[in-house]
Structures are given as structure tokens and as C-alpha cells.
Amino acid sequence: MRILVTFDVSRYIAGRAQNVSAFKAECEQQAGRLVQVLQRHNRSGACYIDSSLAFRPQAAGHLSELHKLDLAISASLSEALKRDSIPIIPPIAYNQTVRALPVQRAEVLYALTRALSGLDDFTGNTRISPDTALSLDRIIMIDPMGGIPSMQRHDGSHVFVNLDQEFNDIVDELAATSAVHKEAVGQHLDNLRTLKECLSLLPPTSSALVISPEEAANSSTPTSSDVDPATIRTRRQKNPLIHNLLTNRPIISSSLPAARLTLPSDVPESAARPPSRSTLVKKGMPLKIIPDPRRAPWTPPISGRSDLTLDNNPDINFPRLLALIEDSFRRPLDVTHYLSRIKGRIAGVIIAGEYEGGAILTWESPPGSNGDPSRLVPYLDKFAVLQKSQGNAGVADIVFQAMVRSCFPQGVCWRSRSNNPVNKWYFERSVGSWRLPDDQWTMFWTLPGEDLVLDQGRWEDYVAVCQGVVPSWADGKRAD
Numbered sequence: 001m002r003i004l005v006t007f008d009v010s011r012y013i014a015g016r017a018q019n020v021s022a023f024k025a026e027c028e029q030q031a032g033r034l035v036q037v038l039q040r041h042n043r044s045g046a047c048y049i050d051s052s053l054a055f056r057p058q059a060a061g062h063l064s065e066l067h068k069l070d071l072a073i074s075a076s077l078s079e080a081l082k083r084d085s086i087p088i089i090p091p092i093a094y095n096q097t098v099r100a101l102p103v104q105r106a107e108v109l110y111a112l113t114r115a116l117s118g119l120d121d122f123t124g125n126t127r128i129s130p131d132t133a134l135s136l137d138r139i140i141m142i143d144p145m146g147g148i149p150s151m152q153r154h155d156g157s158h159v160f161v162n163l164d165q166e167f168n169d170i171v172d173e174l175a176a177t178s179a180v181h182k183e184a185v186g187q188h189l190d191n192l193r194t195l196k197e198c199l200s201l202l203p204p205t206s207s208a209l210v211i212s213p214e215e216a217a218n219s220s221t222p223t224s225s226d227v228d229p230a231t232i233r234t235r236r237q238k239n240p241l242i243h244n245l246l247t248n249r250p251i252i253s254s255s256l257p258a259a260r261l262t263l264p265s266d267v268p269e270s271a272a273r274p275p276s277r278s279t280l281v282k283k284g285m286p287l288k289i290i291p292d293p294r295r296a297p298w299t300p301p302i303s304g305r306s307d308l309t310l311d312n313n314p315d316i317n318f319p320r321l322l323a324l325i326e327d328s329f330r331r332p333l334d335v336t337h338y339l340s341r342i343k344g345r346i347a348g349v350i351i352a353g354e355y356e357g358g359a360i361l362t363w364e365s366p367p368g369s370n371g372d373p374s375r376l377v378p379y380l381d382k383f384a385v386l387q388k389s390q391g392n393a394g395v396a397d398i399v400f401q402a403m404v405r406s407c408f409p410q411g412v413c414w415r416s417r418s419n420n421p422v423n424k425w426y427f428e429r430s431v432g433s434w435r436l437p438d439d440q441w442t443m444f445w446t447l448p449g450e451d452l453v454l455d456q457g458r459w460e461d462y463v464a465v466c467q468g469v470v471p472s473w474a475d476g477k478r479a480d
Contacts, residue, residue, distance in 0.1 A: 001245075002081045004112065005034060005046075006089040008105040023102045027090035034088050044084040049076050053093040053103070053111060066197050069093050069107050071115035106194040113139070113198040138248075139198055139208040140241065141191060146212035147279030148188055149174070157277040160254035162284030162398055163196050192281070199283045209244045211278035216241045240278040250280040255397040255404075255429055285353035287398060290315050293406045298347055298378075300363055304371030305344035310360070320355040328384035331475050338472035347378060350402050357385040357395035359403055361412065366461035367468065377465045380414035400429060404446050411447030415466040418442045436467055 009026045031048040038046035054072035071077065072094070080087040089112065093103045116136045147157040151173055161170065170192060177185045195208045218239050240251040290313070291298070301307075311318045326332055345362040352358060360382040369375040380403065389395045403412060411431070416423055418435060423442060427433060430444040432453065443466040445452055452459055 002084060003042075003086045004077070004081065004089065004116070005038075005086060006091065006105065006108045006112065007031070007034070008091060010105075020100055020102070024090075024092060024100060027092060031088045031090055038086050038088075042084070042086055044086075046086040046088055047080050048088050048090070049080065050090060050092065051094060052077055052089055053108065055093050055095045055101070057096070065104070066107055066110040066194070069103060069111035071111055074115060106190060109139070109141075109194055110197055113201055117201045136202055137206055138245065139195065139206075140244075141195065141208060141210045142213055142216055143187070143191060143210060144212060145184055145187055146215065147210050147277050148192055148281075151177070158254075158279045159250045159252055159256075159277065160394060160397065161192070161279060161281045162287070162394070163199065163281065164284045165287040165398065165402075166284075167192070167196055195281050199281065202283070204283055204285075205248070206283075207244070207248055208281040209241065209278060210281065211240055215239075215278050244278075244280060249394070251278065253397055253428075254394065255400040257429065257431070282394075285356065285395070285398070287353075287402055288315070288351040289402060289406060290349045290351075293348075298361075298407050300373040300376040302373055304365065304373045304376065306346050306363060308346040308348065310342075310346065310349070311339060316349060316351070317355065321349075321351070321358060324355045324358055324386060325382055325384045327386050328390075329473075330387075331473055331477065334472045334474040341470060341472055342381065348407055350399050350407065352395050352399050352402075355386075356389045357399045359383045359399050361403065361407060364465040364469070366464045369461070375461055377462055378408045378412045379465060379469075380412055381469070383414070396425075404429075408446070411445060411451070413443060413445040413447075413462050413466065415441045415443050415469065434463075436463065438467065441466060 007027075007030060009023070009030055028048070028050075035046045035048060052071055052074070053069050056068055056070050077087050077089075089108060091103050091105055091108050092100050093107075094100055113136060147159075148161060148170065149156055150158045150170075158166075158170065161167075171189065174185050174189055174192075191210055195210070199206060199208060216239075238251055243249070243251045290308070310316055310321065322333060322335065342360070342362055345364060347361040347363050349361070350359040359380060362379045362381045363376040364379045365371055366375055366377060383396075383399065385395050385399070414426075415436070416426055418440060420442075426442075426444050429446075431446050431448065433442055433444045435442050443463065445462065452462060
């Protein structure tokens with residue numbers, strides 16, 4: 001693993017009109033501190049490379065702010081990386097008259113990403129030849145403000161951001177934040193936009209981690225209380241940075257309900273806003289939700305029957321959806337029986353990426369309801385992820401989040417065979433569960449609080465639906 005470091009001194013010297021000599025001196029001082037620290041921990045040491053960035057010609061003035069820099073002298077940077085030394089690049093660039101000027105960290109980050117990705121610049125000149133091009137795998141942004149905040153999560157942060165799906169929604173959410181936090185919001189927006197631009201140049205497997213210095217320095221070594229064998233202890237907290245480097249995943253699953261996450265013990269309960277946790281950012285995958293809940297929320301059909309179909313819907317590639325289901329469940333579906341069972345019941349469909357994951361949700365009528373729309377039960381009929389995408393791409397989290405936050409924010413239920421190994425995942429993400437009387441199925445639900453269990457009539461409807469769904473597998477084996 002080869003590492004390159006850049007940094008920001010704007011907190012020490014504000015604005016772009018400051019004395020350039022003072023700015024360079026501050027950069028050299030901060031870089032010197034970094035070199036001393038890194039040399040103690042890296043056998044090949046670290047080096048300060050001052051003159052590697054340059055402004056692009058004025059002819060490119062139409063380009064956005066991020067596109068104004070080039071990696072002008074790549075040899076010193078490339079050689080340092082080959083030696084496993086850690087290059088330290090200051091936020092300084094040189095114009096055509098060789099005058100040094102301060103630049104923003106976003107500009108530096110984008111220029112380095114473009115160069116290290118092996119791409120040609122926009123004038124067609126390759127800055128790093130293909131034989132020396134590196135594969136840029138991770139971008140780690142250490143920011144005192146920590147991860148990207150979320151107003152919808154009680155822990156105050158996005159655990160994982162799927163840019164293709166969530167970028168615009170997060171920007172709108174942050175832009176609507178109180179003016180009291182205007183400066184902080186501006187910094188978070190700048191971080192998010194910068195990472196979006198950088199990750200757009202990299203393979204889908206690349207990721208970025210936004211983390212505070214305190215979390216990055218968090219140690220999982222035993223504390224003094226761990227030494228006492230009589231002390232009751234919980235599992236030690238992992239270091240989010242190390243966890244990400246080893247797994248390319250967030251330290252906790254993004255689909256876990258925020259209520260299951262606890263704040264650090266040193267945070268007072270009266271705190272107005274919990275501290276942001278680290279945020280993993282990926283280019284991710286597009287998410288299609290049919291019908292789009294942003295246009296109109298999913299509600300029970302007034303007639304008691306839905307007009308949606310799977311096999312005749314122009315927005316759904318049914319053969320691919322069928323292949324996804326059969327691959328995920330490892331068994332063939334009785335298509336005729338299944339389409340007949342869900343006819344008039346389909347609430348909507350979620351499709352992640354190129355049919356890498358998805359969910360089919362229905363409105364189920366409990367026995368004796370006679371199609372009464374007020375008694376329709378929101379039900380997760382199929383939840384599928386391609387075998388090759390299970391456990392490594394966050395596909396299941398993306399689909400589940402869409403279901404509980406966008407499609408059925410007031411709650412949904414489903415059932416699973418009581419001995420299904422996936423149940424542990426379901427237990428962690430549901431609000432409640434109950435083993436049905438036949439002892440074959442476990443019912444799960446996400447309805448808030450005790451809304452379901454305290455409403456006897458509603459409870460009986462949910463139980464009846466989960467007991468009454470008829471499987472549609474062509475192999476005749478027991479359903480999962």
C-alpha cells in the first residue's frame with residue numbers, strides 16, 4: 001500500500017489574498033511536522049514535494065474550479081511512491097510566471113486523483129504514463145467536523161453514502177439546515193461535492209472515508225477498566241479508519257436502525273446534536289424505485305387493488321428480475337403461480353444497479369377484510385441479492401434502506417423460515433419479531449414503537465397475512 005498526503009492550512013491562514021510567503025512558510029512548518037511523524041512509522045520515510053502542481057493555461061478558463069490544476073512535475077512524486085516513501089503535497093500551485101499561489105484542498109485533491117488514476121488530462125497530455133500509473137483505491141479525508149451529517153438519523157451522520165442514489169437528496173437536506181450552522185454545512189457540502197468529482201474518475205470499487213481526527217486516532221487497546229476482571233465490559237470499539245482499510249466497508253451497517261446505535265459514554269444525553277461519525281462514500285449504484293416515492297408516497301390503493309404489474313411494465317425488465325430472484329434464492333420460481341398470486345397486490349418494486357439486488361413489495365388483504373384498503377398490510381414479498389454481490393457491495397443495505405426510509409417509512413412486515421440463517425440480519429434491522437404459532441415462520445416488522453403489538457385488530461391482520469402467503473417455488477421444496 002502506497003500513501004500520498006496533502007493538507008489544508010486554511011484554519012491557520014484564512015482567505016486567498018494573504019501574504020504568499022507567510023502561506024508557504026506555514027505549509028513548510030506543517031509539512032515538517034508531518035514528515036517527522038511519518039518517518040517514525042514508515043521505514044521508507046516521507047518527503048515534502050513543493051513544486052508539483054501548476055495552474056492550467058488560461059485557455060481552459062471555462063473549466064470549473066476543481067479543474068484548474070495539473071500535476072506538472074510528476075517524476076518526483078512517482079519516484080517517491082516507487083520507493084514507498086510518503087509524498088506530502090502542499091496546497092500551493094505555480095502559474096505560468098512561476099509565481100506560487102495558495103489553492104484550495106478540493107483543487108489539490110482532484111488534480112492528484114486525476115493524475116494518479118492514469119487518465120489523460122483534458123488537453124490530451126498524459127501526466128503519468130500507463131506503465132507507471134497507479135491504481136488509486138481509497139481517499140481518506142480527515143476533517144475536524146467528521147462525517148456527512150444526516151438529519152434523519154439520531155446518531156447525526158450518514159454511515160454510508162451511495163452517491164448515485166443519494167447525492168442530490170443529501171445536498172438538498174444540508175442546504176435546508178438552519179443558518180446557525182451555515183459555515184459547517186458549507187464545509188460538509190464542499191467535502192461531498194469534492195469526493196463526488198474525485199470518485200467519478202475512479203473504478204466503482206474505490207471509496208472515500210470522511211473521518212474526524214479523534215476517530216482516526218481511536219485505539220481499540222484495553223482501557224484501565226478492561227484490566228479488572230470483575231468489570232462488566234462491552235466489545236471494544238473498532239477504529240473506523242483501520243476497519244475501512246481492511247474491508248472497504250463502513251464500521252457499522254448503514255441499514256441498521258439508528259436506535260440500535262449508542263453514543264460514546266462521554267457524550268452528555270442533553271447534547272443538542274450528537275457528534276458526526278465517520279462516513280464511507282462510494283460512487284455506488286443507481287437505484288430505481290417503481291413507483292417513485294418522491295413524486296407521491298406509497299399508499300394503499302383506494303379500490304383495494306393495485307394496477308402495477310411485473311411482466312408488462314415498461315420500467316421493469318422482468319426476465320432480469322426473475323433471474324435475480326432465482327439466483328438469490330438458488331431455486332426456480334413458478335412464474336405463472338407467482339404472477340397470479342401477486343396480481344392486484346403489487347405496491348412497488350426496488351431495483352439496485354443492474355439488477356444486482358431488489359425487492360418486491362405488496363399490499364396484502366387479511367382474511368375477511370373484503371378488500372378494505374384501511375386493512376391492507378404492507379408486505380415484503382421478495383428480497384433478493386445476486387450471490388456474487390452478497391456481503392461485499394452493500395447492495396442489501398441499499399435496498400433495505402430504500403424500503404424502510406423511502407417506500408414504507410411507517411413500517412412494513414415480512415416472514416422468514418425460522419431456521420433461515422439470514423434471520424440474524426433481519427433481527428438486527430427489524431423493530432420486532434414473533435415466531436408464528438405453526439413454529440415454521442418468524443414474522444418481522446419495522447412499524448415504530450409498539451404501534452403494532454398494542455393494536456389487537458391490526459396485529460391479527462399482520463399475523464394472518466404472514467401465515468397465509470402461499471409460496472410459488474417450482475421445485476416443491478419448503479419456502480425460505
